[in-house]
Every structure is written in structure tokens, then in C-alpha cells.
Amino acid sequence: MLDLLVSPMTTVTPKNLFEKIWDDHVVVQEKNCPTVLYIDLHLIHEVTSPQAFDGLRNRGLKVLRPNCTVATMDHSIPTTDRTLPIADPIAAKQLDQLRINCGEFGIPLFDIGNENLGIVHVIGPELGLTQPGVTLVCGDSHTSTHGAFGALAFGIGTTEVEHVLATQCLLQDKPKTYEVHFDGFVPRGVVAKDLILALIAKIGIGGGTGHVLEYTGEAIRSLSMEGRMTICNMSIEGGARAGMIGPDDTTFEYLATRAHVPQGKDWDQAVTRWQNLQSDEGAAYDQTLSLDVSQLEPMITYGTNPGMGIPISQPVPKPESAQGPVASGAIRKALEYMDLEGGKPLLGQPIDVVFIGSCTNSRMSDLRQAAAILKDRKVNPGVRVLVVPGSEKIKKQAEIENLPDIFRAAGAEWREAGCSMCIAMNGDQLSPGEYCVSTSNRNFEGRQGKGGRTFLASPLTAAASAVNGMVTDVRTMLD
Amino acid sequence: MPLPIRDIDTDQIIPARFLKTIDKKGLGENLFNDWRYDETGSPRADFVLNHRKSENATILLAGDNFGCGSSREHAPWALMGFGFRAVISTSFADIFRNNCLKNGLLPIIIDEVGHAELLDASAQNEDLATEVNLLEQTVQLPSGRKAKFPIDEFSKKCLLAGVDQLGYLQQQSTSISEYETTHPRLVSTL
Numbered sequence: 001m002l003d004l005l006v007s008p009m010t011t012v013t014p015k016n017l018f019e020k021i022w023d024d025h026v027v028v029q030e031k032n033c034p035t036v037l038y039i040d041l042h043l044i045h046e047v048t049s050p051q052a053f054d055g056l057r058n059r060g061l062k063v064l065r066p067n068c069t070v071a072t073m074d075h076s077i078p079t080t081d082r083t084l085p086i087a088d089p090i091a092a093k094q095l096d097q098l099r100i101n102c103g104e105f106g107i108p109l110f111d112i113g114n115e116n117l118g119i120v121h122v123i124g125p126e127l128g129l130t131q132p133g134v135t136l137v138c139g140d141s142h143t144s145t146h147g148a149f150g151a152l153a154f155g156i157g158t159t160e161v162e163h164v165l166a167t168q169c170l171l172q173d174k175p176k177t178y179e180v181h182f183d184g185f186v187p188r189g190v191v192a193k194d195l196i197l198a199l200i201a202k203i204g205i206g207g208g209t210g211h212v213l214e215y216t217g218e219a220i221r222s223l224s225m226e227g228r229m230t231i232c233n234m235s236i237e238g239g240a241r242a243g244m245i246g247p248d249d250t251t252f253e254y255l256a257t258r259a260h261v262p263q264g265k266d267w268d269q270a271v272t273r274w275q276n277l278q279s280d281e282g283a284a285y286d287q288t289l290s291l292d293v294s295q296l297e298p299m300i301t302y303g304t305n306p307g308m309g310i311p312i313s314q315p316v317p318k319p320e321s322a323q324g325p326v327a328s329g330a331i332r333k334a335l336e337y338m339d340l341e342g343g344k345p346l347l348g349q350p351i352d353v354v355f356i357g358s359c360t361n362s363r364m365s366d367l368r369q370a371a372a373i374l375k376d377r378k379v380n381p382g383v384r385v386l387v388v389p390g391s392e393k394i395k396k397q398a399e400i401e402n403l404p405d406i407f408r409a410a411g412a413e414w415r416e417a418g419c420s421m422c423i424a425m426n427g428d429q430l431s432p433g434e435y436c437v438s439t440s441n442r443n444f445e446g447r448q449g450k451g452g453r454t455f456l457a458s459p460l461t462a463a464a465s466a467v468n469g470m471v472t473d474v475r476t477m478l479d
Numbered sequence: 480m481p482l483p484i485r486d487i488d489t490d491q492i493i494p495a496r497f498l499k500t501i502d503k504k505g506l507g508e509n510l511f512n513d514w515r516y517d518e519t520g521s522p523r524a525d526f527v528l529n530h531r532k533s534e535n536a537t538i539l540l541a542g543d544n545f546g547c548g549s550s551r552e553h554a555p556w557a558l559m560g561f562g563f564r565a566v567i568s569t570s571f572a573d574i575f576r577n578n579c580l581k582n583g584l585l586p587i588i589i590d591e592v593g594h595a596e597l598l599d600a601s602a603q604n605e606d607l608a609t610e611v612n613l614l615e616q617t618v619q620l621p622s623g624r625k626a627k628f629p630i631d632e633f634s635k636k637c638l639l640a641g642v643d644q645l646g647y648l649q650q651q652s653t654s655i656s657e658y659e660t661t662h663p664r665l666v667s668t669l
Contacts, residue, residue, distance in 0.1 A: 024662075027651065027654050027655055027658040028651050028654040032631075032632035032633060033632070033633045033647075034631070036648065036651050036654070036655070038655070038658055038659075038662070040664075040665045040666045041665075041666045041668070047498050047499070047551075048498075048550070050501035050502075051501065051502065051503050051552075054501075055645075059645075066669065067667050067668055067669040068664075068666060068668060069668060070668040075498075076499060090499040090500070091499050093499075093501065094499050094500075094501055108668055108669055129666055129668060131665065131666065133665065134665050134666055139550065139552075140549075140550060141548070141550040141574060155550040155574055156550065156574070156577075157550055157551075157552035157574060157577060157578035157581060158552040159552060159578065159581040159582065159644075159645075160577070160581065162645065163644070163645055163648055166645060166648070166649070167645075167648045167649060167651070167652070167655060168655065168659075169648055169651070169655055171633075171644055171647070171648065173631060175573075205486060205544065205547055206486070206543070206544040206572070209544070209570065209572060209573055210573060236574075237548075239544070239547065239572060239573070241573055260666070260667070260668070305486055305488065305547075327485065329485075330486065333484075423495045424495060424496070425495050425496060425498065432518075442488075442490070442548060442549075444488045444490040444491065444548060445490070445513065446490060446491075446494055446513050447490050447495070450494070450513055
């Protein structure tokens with residue numbers, strides 16, 4: 001046995017999850033150059049790819065590994081009847097261009113009508129393409145979502161998309177690591193979305209810059225894969241390069257039934273390999289932080305970046321008494337845009353729209369959470385509610401569970417899968433001045449529509465607010 | 480051109496509705512669109528980008544954590560389309576900074592004191608010009624001091640030589656093949 005021959009004097013430096021995956025994917029490291037990192041899986045969508053394919057065309061290059069690449073349509077597609085022609089000619093052209101590019105370069109594309117179509121960060125895990133230990137990139141910052149599986153997954157720009165298409169590699173400077181330890185038991189009414197909003201409120205939107213976050217602790221272990229995806233999804237909103245969670249039995253159980261995972265004997269070998277990815281005992285991180293979740297409340301954002309969040313029962317901060325990472329000038333500007341007054345509670349703030357969807361919260365557990373609140377209730381007549389599933393598969397499963405009936409009976413709209421009102425590129429958007437409680441990931445000025453005012457929250461908070469027509473503490477509705 | 484606001488996100492630099500383009504060009508017109516134009520589409524007189532003296536601006540002086548949020552490379556494309564060749568701040572978001580370097584838009588990080596000095600000076604003089612020296616990695620401050628800024632060797636070489644980073648990657652093709660031969664394929668999509 002080889003291991004018996006290892007000298008007992010040999011010490012192996014403990015590595016964390018990120019280091020293990022990084023080290024395993026270094027192709028070449030030349031002096032004074034960034035690392036050439038191999039990319040196992042490249043996900044593509046219509047918005048950030050056309051210029052990359054043009055680049056290949058102009059250089060006469062092919063896609064090196066079409067079988068490590070998959071494309072979907074999510075940002076620009078309508079969530080209404082998709083058998084009709086796309087109303088926006090520019091969006092239609094961009095979608096057509098994706099078809100042309102995928103056809104020309106031999107990349108599998110989930111087009112409208114395909115049962116695998118969905119938001120890019122929803123379908124990767126669904127199909128079992130997202131696996132522990134892989135490097136995964138996409139021209140979209142929420143690629144961090146896939147880190148929930150113990151993958152090293154991050155967003156890249158269009159030029160880098162071109163690099164990966166051409167060489168299946170990326171030039172990367174090695175980021176630092178940051179352990180975020182969530183301790184304690186998650187209280188009733190508090191879900192994964194609240195955990196990540198609480199973290200970003202604490203560290204600020206630049207708090208994780210230059211780092212890959214690893215989430216650890218019993219509160220993380222207690223989450224389902226979907227909850228873990230919500231947390232990793234918003235890592236970028238804390239400025240981090242990526243967010244990861246070490247794989248465990250919850251991970252393997254999720255993956256076991258997926259289409260593209262290793263089969264038979266290969267599965268057993270894969271699980272053994274994946275089990276060894278967990279951060280070693282004594283592994284070091286460049287930074288660490290501990291949070292006690294047992295003290296948390298449902299969270300909500302009041303301002304114009306994801307770090308401007310508060311526990312739901314707390315008042316909107318006054319600019320003068322600003323504490324923590326958000327400066328008073330920034331709060332002042334945000335309150336002006338949002339037309340809110342510092343010192344007043346956010347509870348009871350009337351709202352116009354509720355959006356339940358996005359790569360953050362559009363999976364089955366999110367829809368079930370919303371349905372549990374909306375069942376046998378009606379949404380306030382003054383509120384427009386959109387419920388947008390993350391993929392065709394999720395849409396079908398929701399239908400099997402009769403969730404759309406619950407949504408419609410309550411007065412909400414049940415839509416087709418897509419990014420929809422998170423980025424408001426497809427016609428689903430806020431009118432100027434409208435207030436929206438949204439399960440998406442960004443509340444920047446105009447994000448959901450020019451002049452639109454976004455409150456980020458969990459599906460529970462969103463559904464409860466829809467019923468009352470105002471920002472609501474969902475815990476008042478739980479038996 | 481001074482824009483003393485922190486945490487400017489890429490949705491402000493270029494709103495999502497302009498991302499439907501399949502081109503890199505033409506985005507300069509929509510740079511900071513929703514701060515720049517009012518509801519009727521007319522330029523807002525009080526937004527600095529619309530001041531006559533900003534017409535020929537090549538350096539943007541922005542607040543901390545510039546370029547946070549979405550990874551859209553349309554952000555540096557829009558900045559360059561307008562005419563900017565460098566952005567000075569006290570920090571940049573990771574993906575945005577990377578995107579800048581890939582396009583030849585120089586992201587310059589200087590210390591807070593130097594940054595404040597430049598902001599003060601440009602508030603008093605909208606015609607303020609300064610010198611950026613990439614070779615020496617310095618920015619000339621009004622006080623006479625030269626502020627140093629960091630940049631990795633590789634990006635610096637590529638920018639100075641006008642060399643494309645994809646070229647470097649293509650040169651590694653043998654190493655890439657070797658890697659693929661010695662490592663099992665972990666994912667297959669087809």
C-alpha cells in the first residue's frame with residue numbers, strides 16, 4: 001500500500017475547499033503572469049456572448065470544447081406566451097444571434113420550447129452539470145450560485161467568455177479566502193435569503209472584494225441545496241469573487257437523481273472524490289467571520305444596494321446616525337431615491353408590486369414557501385404579483401403540486417421561466433416610483449425598471465407583503 | 480471628470496436595457512444614461528457628464544468600490560465609447576477591474592489622500608488635467624507628489640505592448656492539451 005511508504009515525518013499542509021480545487025485546475029503558472037486555470041464547464045446565455053462569438057469568428061477560431069459548453073436563453077425572453085414572436089426587435093435579434101452562434105460553433109442550446117430551458121444558474125444544478133470540485137464560469141455575476149455544490153464558480157466578462165470558448169482556460173489571479181461561519185439554529189420565519197442579506201449588511205458590498213467566501217457552520221449544513229444556492233448566489237453582492245459550500249450528504253442526495261452525473265461505479269468513485277473536497281481540519285483562511293443566526297429576523301433592504309439591509313422590525317436608518325459599512329451620504333442619497341424617511345419603520349410601507357423569482361429564489365422550495373403563505377389568502381387588490389419559476393422543469397413540478405392554482409386563486413400571475421423582473425430586460429418591469437418587494441438580488445437604482453424602487457427579501461416576506469399590500473413581518477402569519 | 484459618488488454599480492454605468500446589443504460599439508451614448516438624461520431624453524444640466532468641459536474628458540475620477548454589481552463588460556465599453564481611457568478610484572470591484580484591463584481602460588487605485596486631493600482640485604477647476612504614467616505607475620497630483628498605483632506585471636506588459644491576452648492563452652495550447660490528457664474530464668454536456 002503506497003500510503004504506508006510515506007515517511008511519518010512528511011507533513012501535508014491542510015488545504016481549504018477553494019485551494020484544493022484551484023490547485024487541481026492550474027494548467028500553467030509562469031513567473032509574473034496570471035495563472036492559466038482550466039475550466040470544466042462553461043455556461044452561456046444570450047446577453048454576454050454575441051461579442052465573444054464575433055471575436056472567435058474574426059480570428060478564425062473554433063470553440064475548443066463544445067461538449068463542455070451549454071447555452072440557454074434567460075435574460076431577454078418574455079415570461080408570457082413564447083410561441084408568439086418577441087415584441088422587442090433588438091431582443092429578438094440577440095436571441096436569434098445566440099441560435100446562429102450555437103449552430104455555427106456546435107454548442108448545445110436550450111431554446112424556447114426545450115424542456116431544459118431556464119435561468120442559467122437554475123438549470124446547471126438541475127441537470128447535474130454543476131458538480132463538486134469543478135471549475136465553472138459564465139458571463140454573469142451570479143455564477144457564484146453553483147458554489148453551493150462545492151464548485152469553484154464565478155462570473156466573467158465577455159472577453160473572458162471568448163477566452164474560454166477558444167482555449168477552455170481562463171487567466172486568473174489567485175483570490176484570497178474568507179471563511180464565513182454561520183452558527184446556531186435558524187429561527188422560524190427566517191430562511192436562507194435572510195442569512196445572506198444579514199451577512200452583506202454586516203460586511204458591506206465591498207466586504208468580500210478579492211476573496212472567495214466559504215460558508216461553514218451548522219446553520220449552513222442544515223440548509224437544503226436550494227437554500228445553499230440562494231446564499232452562494234448573493235456572494236457577489238458582498239463583493240466576493242465566489243461563494244462556496246463544501247459538499248456533504250445533502251449535496252450527494254441532490255445530485256444522485258440528476259441526468260448528467262457519473263453513473264454506476266463512476267458514481268461511487270465520484271462521491272469518494274467529492275467527500276475529500278471538504279476543507280481539511282486546520283486549514284487556514286485569509287479572513288474569518290462568525291455570525292450567530294439564532295438572533296436573526298427576516299431581513300429587508302431599504303436602499304439602493306444589497307448592503308443596505310435591516311431586520312424587518314427595525315426602522316430605516318437615519319443618515320446622521322449611520323453605523324457600519326454604509327456611509328451617511330450614501331444613505332441620504334438612497335432615501336431620496338426611495339422616497340423614504342430615516343427613523344421610520346419599513347413595516348407598513350405600502351407596495352405596488354411583488355416579484356417572486358430570479359436565480360436567487362425561483363426554485364421549488366421558494367415557490368412552496370410563497371404558496372404556503374398565499375394559500376387560502378388573497379393578495380391585496382392594489383398589488384401586482386408575478387411568480388416566475390426558474391426553469392421549465394420547475395414550472396412542470398409546480399404544476400404537479402398545484403402551486404399555480406394557489407397563486408392564481410390568490411390573485412397572483414403565474415409566468416413562464418426566465419430572469420424576468422430581476423433585470424427587467426424583457427418587458428416585466430416596474431413603472432417609475434413603484435415599490436416592489438422582490439426575491440431577486442439587486443436593488444440598484446432603476447434595476448427593475450427606471451425609477452423603480454426595490455425592497456429585497458425572502459419569498460416568505462414577499463408573499464406576506466403581497467397579502468397585506470405593505471411590507472410585512474411574515475412571522476405574524478405563521479401558526 | 481469628477482464623479483465623487485461611492486459604490487457606483489454597473490447598472491448605473493450602463494442600464495440593462497442597453498445590453499440587448501450584439502455589438503461593442505455605440506454604448507458611449509448611453510453611459511450613465513439614467514443619471515444623464517431626464518424622462519424626456521434631454522441631458523440634465525446638473526450632471527457632470529453633460530458639462531461642456533467633460534466633452535473631452537479622458538480620465539474619470541470616481542468614488543470607492545467603482546463598478547460593483549453585474550459583470551457586464553458593456554460597462555467599460557460604454558466608458559471607452561464616451562472617450563475615457565482611465566478611471567481613478569480608491570478601489571474597484573473585481574470583475575469590473577478585470578474587464579477594464581481586458582479592454583485597455585486603465586483602472587487606477589490610489590491612496591485616499593491623493594484621491595481626495597484630486598477631487599478637491601477638480602471641484603475647483605473643471606478643466607483639471609493630470610498625467611498618468613503607466614510605465615512608472617504614477618499619477619501626478621496637484622500638490623506635486625506622484626501617487627503610485629498598483630497593476631500586475633502581466634496586464635501592464637499587455638497594455639504597454641498593445642498585446643491581446645488571448646494570444647498568451649493560445650501560446651499555452653500544448654500545456655492545455657497535456658492537462659486534458661492527465662486529468663479526467665469532469666463534465667460532459669453533449
